[in-house]
Amino acid sequence: MEMIKVKNLTFEYIRRDEEGNVESINKAIDNVNLDVKKGDFIAILGANGSGKSTLAKHINAILYPTDGGVWVNGMNTAEEKNLWEIRQTAGMVFQNPDNQIIATVVEEDVGFGPENLGVPTQEIWERVEKSLEAVGMLEFRNSSPNKLSGGQKQRVAIAGIMAMKPQCIVLDEPTAMLDPNGRKEVIATVRELNKKENVTVILITHHMDEVIYADKVFVMERGQVKMEGTPREIFTRVDEIKKYRLDAPQVTELAYELKKAGVNLPDGILTVEELIEAIKLIKK
Amino acid sequence: MIRDITIGQYYPSDSILHRLDPRVKLIGTFLFIVSLFLFDSLYGYIAVAVFLVTIIKLSKVPFRFIAKGMKAIVVLMLFMAFFNLFFTPGNTIFQIWIIKITDNGLRQAIFMGIRLIFLILGSSLMTFTTTPNQLTDGLEKIMKPLNRIKVPVHEISMMMSIALRFIPILLEETDKIMKAQMARGADFESGGVLKRAKSLIPLLVPLFVSAFRRANDLAMAMEARCYRGGDGRTKMKPLRYQNRDYLAYTCVLAYFAIVIALGILENRLF
């Protein structure tokens, strides 16, 4: 069974005027299909307004499909009885680090989820400690969130989700408001959780350098999935990516330009090391 | 600027006072405030001062930090002192033109001032040593009986703790928006009342928009973490009285008894 299954999902925003008549219908998601296996690291790329966040909110049952369906670990998100189990199974981290931390002390915030689930006190403490440890924030357990950097705040938010023992984490542009160091911190944390705790990860972003480690990348535009494949497959098609208001990591673009100029490089170079190796091969 | 106010802030430390049950501190603070109005003699003031100094020592909050918070209420104190000083009837001890200072006035001004300082010190000591969450937890538990008459105690305390979490964020945001508008030539300082009120619009509108956006985000984040009201919720830090709490209650009650005794004695003696 897939961890997440999205089938023919369509979602329409209906705008009404003051009298309640339908003014316009906007298809935010247009017939999307998506399968995510347990333990996968999936990245969803897309420009602002491409529908990627709307898709994420369906996985957490914050929004419900207009048409089609979403299943989390076999549970249909449209059925109300599944609501809390779905939210516990697929935790969600949001963009703005300030607006998702509830408590004034780090450890109390991490405990918020388990408290809501009715976990016994003793176990809450164990979970909080383990989650903070997993994101490398244990030493800050008694700090005020206001004193932390953006990257640290996001790691606390991730710990807050981990304490609910989810099988899957959906991260909705978790790095959009962070500086490069904060971004690195968060992505490294997410990768580690994926590897060590075998948590399924769905990362939504428009930063290209964050997706190169993903197992699979989906590119969205205007509510549709336009490209899907491994990062290498996706970044082989730099021109197409640019069409969807995105770009490629600088080194990928450099390799792509060199290839266009006739240099015999392999497809989809993602890192500096790969490019160097390829050039070395040619020089031999 | 606004961020300099330390009243109501939490000062992290691991003192015995920090570890006390918030209910003890809430009830203790209440009794302390009541006690301030039960006496009117030098001995009373000494008793309160001794009690306060002991508590401050126990709290491990640096005195400088506390003193800084007091600066914010200097105006209020001067204001009170002014009224007491000049408008209390009694024997005149000093007079220029129609302004006269009476012995009672002087006495009142000094003692009321000291009382006010005690009051602020005592209550801010509670907030220095209690996290906002503990505070709301304590209030929630104390007010629990009100649940029976349909007062949404849990919701109120959740609202309070969220408000406390976001106050510093919104203050910072106010500062930022103010500067951004000043960079566009806005002037918040000059002009009459009407002009000044009008000049606040470019500050208040963005602030409200931002507060609503945050509220929206937060509500979503809370739901995503399975928040569904107080029913069936467990607590990470449930409130359970320890021995030290009973001891603290005893101390507070002893203090309270001493002050009452002093008050009664005074009436007999004077």
Place this chain on the structure above:
Amino acid sequence: MQIIFDKVNYIYSGGTAFARHAIKDISFSINKGEFIGLIGHTGSGKSTLIQHMNGLIKATNGHIYFNGQDIYEKNYDLRKLRSKVGLVFQYPEHQLFETTVFKDVVFGPTNLGLDKLECELRAYEALKMVGIGDDLLDASPFELSGGQKRRVAIAGVLAMKPEVLILDEPTAGLDPRGRDDILEKIAELHRDSGLTIILVTHSMEDIANYADRLFVMNRGELVMQDTAKVVFSHYKELEQMHLAAPQVTYVMNVLKDKGYRVNTDATTIDEAKEEILKLLQY
């Protein structure tokens, strides 16, 4: 020289018991029409520094000169300075407040006390400059997309007709195309209107394309002020300051370390491409 900082210090002492030396002994000068990139990791003092330039923060000591005048002199008109040195804060769309896009942009020039016609003309021009079409003038600023909102907010500052435009991370949170659009617009303003630009950014790849000089801040000090090529050649020192050089700089330096004869000062994709093609003899 348009802006001169002479040993400017700012010591921040509020909230905590500890005074913090936010910027230390900063001295530099910026010429009219220059494009400066200001880089430094979060908390290095960049934001504090730029707020000195238009007098929003007053230095603890040191002197700042704008067009030859000491801005701390008595009777110096700070509000006029703010109209000459336009400052666009981070996430500037959060300052929008009016009912329509046009009214919001008029706010700045109106504060300068200009007559109505002039204000509206300036607002119109400013909106044109950032590429906001006539169809959006009467829209509510809150209904626009993220990129559009940001451009309106930038127009709000441009309408004051500044000589210097300072932008604090104008591309934060935008998608790649939105980011390129804004940067192109800024480059265009620099090119066509002769504006002096000071751009605060975390993206080394972007700034390498545009800036004449880079200012590097670290722990409140201005540690480097030189061309992108020179600054990025110190990439190892930049890493110590939690910064990095563009990826292509790394490519060139690693190639050189491996014994290939390449020029390492490439900072853009085009330059790196030329160098590598030369190496591979194409």
